[in-house]
Amino acid sequence: MTSIDTHHAVDGAASQPAVATWLTSADHKHVGRLFIGSGLVGLLGGLVLAVLVAVERIDAEGFQLLDESTASQVLAAARLLLTFGAVVPLVLGMVVAIVPLQLGARSISFPRLAATGFWFWLTGLGLAVASIIGNGGPGGGEAEMVDLYLAALVVLALGGLMVAGSVATTALTSRAPGMGLLRAPLFAWSSFVGSVALLLSLPVFIGTNVYLYVDHRYARAGFGGNMGVNHWIGWSLSQPFTYVLAIPLLGFVLDAIPVMNRSRLPQRAAANVAVGLVAVGLLAATTQSAVTLPWEGDGFFSGLGTKIADLLPFALLNLVPLLGLLGVLGGVALTLKSAKPRVASPLVFAVLGLLTILLGAASNVVYAVQDAGLAGTIFEAGSYVAVTFGTVTLAFGAIAYWGPKVWGRRVPDKAALPLALLAFVATALGSLPYMVAGFADQPAGVLDGFSYGGPQELWNALTAIGFVLMLLVSLAFIGLIAKSFTGGEVAGDDPWDGTTLEWATSSPPPADNFSEVIVVGSEYPLADMKNSSGKVG
Amino acid sequence: MLALPPAPQQAPKRQLFVGTALASAAGTMLLGGMLAVWLQFRADAPYRESARRGLIKDWMPEKIVVPEVAANMMLIAFFVVCIMAQWAVWSAKRGDRTHTAMALGMSALIGLAALNSQVFIWTQMGVVARDGAFHSMFYAVTGAFMVLLVAGLVYTAVAAFRYLGRGTSDVQIVSAHALYWYFLTAAFSALWFVVYVQK
Numbered sequence: 001m002t003s004i005d006t007h008h009a010v011d012g013a014a015s016q017p018a019v020a021t022w023l024t025s026a027d028h029k030h031v032g033r034l035f036i037g038s039g040l041v042g043l044l045g046g047l048v049l050a051v052l053v054a055v056e057r058i059d060a061e062g063f064q065l066l067d068e069s070t071a072s073q074v075l076a077a078a079r080l081l082l083t084f085g086a087v088v089p090l091v092l093g094m095v096v097a098i099v100p101l102q103l104g105a106r107s108i109s110f111p112r113l114a115a116t117g118f119w120f121w122l123t124g125l126g127l128a129v130a131s132i133i134g135n136g137g138p139g140g141g142e143a144e145m146v147d148l149y150l151a152a153l154v155v156l157a158l159g160g161l162m163v164a165g166s167v168a169t170t171a172l173t174s175r176a177p178g179m180g181l182l183r184a185p186l187f188a189w190s191s192f193v194g195s196v197a198l199l200l201s202l203p204v205f206i207g208t209n210v211y212l213y214v215d216h217r218y219a220r221a222g223f224g225g226n227m228g229v230n231h232w233i234g235w236s237l238s239q240p241f242t243y244v245l246a247i248p249l250l251g252f253v254l255d256a257i258p259v260m261n262r263s264r265l266p267q268r269a270a271a272n273v274a275v276g277l278v279a280v281g282l283l284a285a286t287t288q289s290a291v292t293l294p295w296e297g298d299g300f301f302s303g304l305g306t307k308i309a310d311l312l313p314f315a316l317l318n319l320v321p322l323l324g325l326l327g328v329l330g331g332v333a334l335t336l337k338s339a340k341p342r343v344a345s346p347l348v349f350a351v352l353g354l355l356t357i358l359l360g361a362a363s364n365v366v367y368a369v370q371d372a373g374l375a376g377t378i379f380e381a382g383s384y385v386a387v388t389f390g391t392v393t394l395a396f397g398a399i400a401y402w403g404p405k406v407w408g409r410r411v412p413d414k415a416a417l418p419l420a421l422l423a424f425v426a427t428a429l430g431s432l433p434y435m436v437a438g439f440a441d442q443p444a445g446v447l448d449g450f451s452y453g454g455p456q457e458l459w460n461a462l463t464a465i466g467f468v469l470m471l472l473v474s475l476a477f478i479g480l481i482a483k484s485f486t487g488g489e490v491a492g493d494d495p496w497d498g499t500t501l502e503w504a505t506s507s508p509p510p511a512d513n514f515s516e517v518i519v520v521g522s523e524y525p526l527a528d529m530k531n532s533s534g535k536v537g
Numbered sequence: 538m539l540a541l542p543p544a545p546q547q548a549p550k551r552q553l554f555v556g557t558a559l560a561s562a563a564g565t566m567l568l569g570g571m572l573a574v575w576l577q578f579r580a581d582a583p584y585r586e587s588a589r590r591g592l593i594k595d596w597m598p599e600k601i602v603v604p605e606v607a608a609n610m611m612l613i614a615f616f617v618v619c620i621m622a623q624w625a626v627w628s629a630k631r632g633d634r635t636h637t638a639m640a641l642g643m644s645a646l647i648g649l650a651a652l653n654s655q656v657f658i659w660t661q662m663g664v665v666a667r668d669g670a671f672h673s674m675f676y677a678v679t680g681a682f683m684v685l686l687v688a689g690l691v692y693t694a695v696a697a698f699r700y701l702g703r704g705t706s707d708v709q710i711v712s713a714h715a716l717y718w719y720f721l722t723a724a725f726s727a728l729w730f731v732v733y734v735q736k
Contacts, residue, residue: 109549214676
């Protein structure tokens with residue numbers, strides 16, 4: 001595809017040692033790769049802890065692996081690592097690496113800010129994990145470690161905020177000539193939406209953490225001390241905020257599936273709207289609490305005014321994001337219906353990941369209805385696992401799809417394909433039994449000392465098997481990436497016969513991304529270029 | 538293989554201005570969220586009888602007195618900084634280095650006065666963070682705003698150096714700088730009303 005060498009050295013990077021280049025580079029591809037690599041490590045850490053938690057729950061009244069205080073800290077660390085240590089960096093890594101390429105930009109806006117954001121995030125995460133190890137997580141017994149945990153979360157969120165600001169500014173200011181925001185590829189659009197959602201929600205998280213920190217350090221009067229931490233910031237590790245983190249990867253689904261299908265996405269404008277609807281989940285940040293549906297009164301029409309007043313916020317936070325996800329699924333279904341798809345791993349990861357996120361979102365609607373009697377049960381963990389593992393599955397698909405562009409070599413497709421199916425099975429095993437156990441009133445947030453009617457060991461054992469399977473799938477996928485990175489098949493510039501601008505430059509792209517300024521005339525600029533001249537670059 | 542030089546850089550479309558607008562939106566959510574929590578705590582507080590105002594919320598302890606003159610002067614200072622920052626934009630657009638430098642200098646000076654007012658308010662109120670929820674939250678919310686204010690002063694210094702160091706070409710940073718001070722003024726207006734007036 002590209003007939004000229006565009007790999008020119010810039011910034012004297014070639015004269016620096018490789019480690020120094022990695023540590024100091026503000027090239028968005030480097031920053032993206034750092035995020036993705038760190039995210040994969042965080043994912044393994046989170047999954048190991050999740051396995052520990054699940055195993056601990058199997059025999060709730062007998063065998064104990066962890067003592068009470070350690071168990072609560074492991075539980076906190078597992079969610080922290082899976083959400084802020086795995087999902088956030090995997091998503092941000094893909095966004096930082098790919099969005100400027102899709103927009104035809106020479107670099108990300110404020111590249112040093114994005115690089116600083118990575119180091120803030122990494123430092124914050126490291127300090128948060130260290131504080132949890134020192135018994136300082138939510139409900140932790142070491143006061144100074146709890147202070148450190150709260151401060152670390154502020155640093156971590158500041159990092160995310162810097163990256164989100166950089167991405168949103170890129171989408172608004174650095175698009176190729178002729179590329180309106182709605183003409184941008186859907187991954188770029190959803191990354192913009194997701195970044196704006198983070199820009200509006202993470203500051204609320206930071207502000208609450210500042211209150212918690214000052215109160216915990218000096219007064220312990222208003223926020224419940226160490227036991228109040230989850231009450232005030234627990235929303236950031238639960239639904240619907242977890243949907244917000246997944247938003248950019250919905251764009252991967254909407255971009256990759258038409259390419260795999262060798263067709264165009266029908267109802268493209270509706271897909272833009274659907275992604276926007278999912279972002280309504282960011283309102284969870286402004287309410288800082290779960291919005292449930294009481295639906296009090298006998299009969300449908302009894303107290304109808306109150307019911308409608310309760311229904312509106314419930315619908316806004318729980319139904320509207322679900323509607324958006326259904327819209328994305330509708331777009332995918334119409335695309336797949338239009339032609340016979342090429343069955344490759346990105347397609348399978350995309351479809352199955354989207355389905356599991358939908359499962360999580362739909363189950364969360366049930367959880368939020370008070371009459372279902374699920375408040376305080378482990379059902380919420382089932383929804384969380386479905387959304388989080390679904391997002392990780394999408395991230396794996398995005399890596400399989402854009403990995404060749406980011407490091408120039410293909411991820412072995414035949415080996416990756418079964419992993420997509422296994423990830424789906426692992427998610428189902430990890431989430432559905434928790435949902436069933438929730439209906440049987442298994443309490444949330446505890447690992448030992450509960451009992452209820454029904455085969456509680458079976459549900460918890462199935463979940464443990466699901467988590468172990470996800471850990472193995474992740475290990476295998478990381479192995480594939482490592483193999484691809486070090487000696488995989490050379491990808492070429494356009495291995496999927498793509499239609500958007502990231503495939504119009506070499507793989508991996510040069511420091512300045514493009515050797516020419518590309519003027520865009522439609523939503524599929526590379527397809528236009530192929531049709532008109534057959535030469536790009 | 539032929540190595541070509543990179544293509545000319547596309548001119549970013551008001552990148553700094555857009556970035557500042559997004560940062561201001563994030564700052565609005567930061568302070569908006571903090572003030573919302575503050576108002577929730579105030580709403581949850583019981584009532585008490587005040588000799589001067591009748592039945593009021595028992596949120597701010599009786600013995601604490603807000604130095605209203607300093608708080609009001611701080612608010613006025615922010616509006617004056619906005620005028621100065623806009624004067625800088627007006628001058629920069631006309632390539633008038635002298636007036637731009639003077640306006641940015643005045644912005645920094647009055648911004649420092651606002652910062653001084655906040656420190657004065659802290660010392661005059663004598664709030665001890667360990668004494669209760671109001672006390673710790675007072676320092677949290679005013680401290681968070683102080684960080685944004687210091688960022689504004691740094692922005693003024695950077696804008697001055699960049700504008701004056703590059704001849705008169707970098708007008709964008711001067712207008713982005715003005716936008717940030719507009720945000721700070723709006724944010725402080727909300728904080729002033731909730732924390733110092735409504736108490």
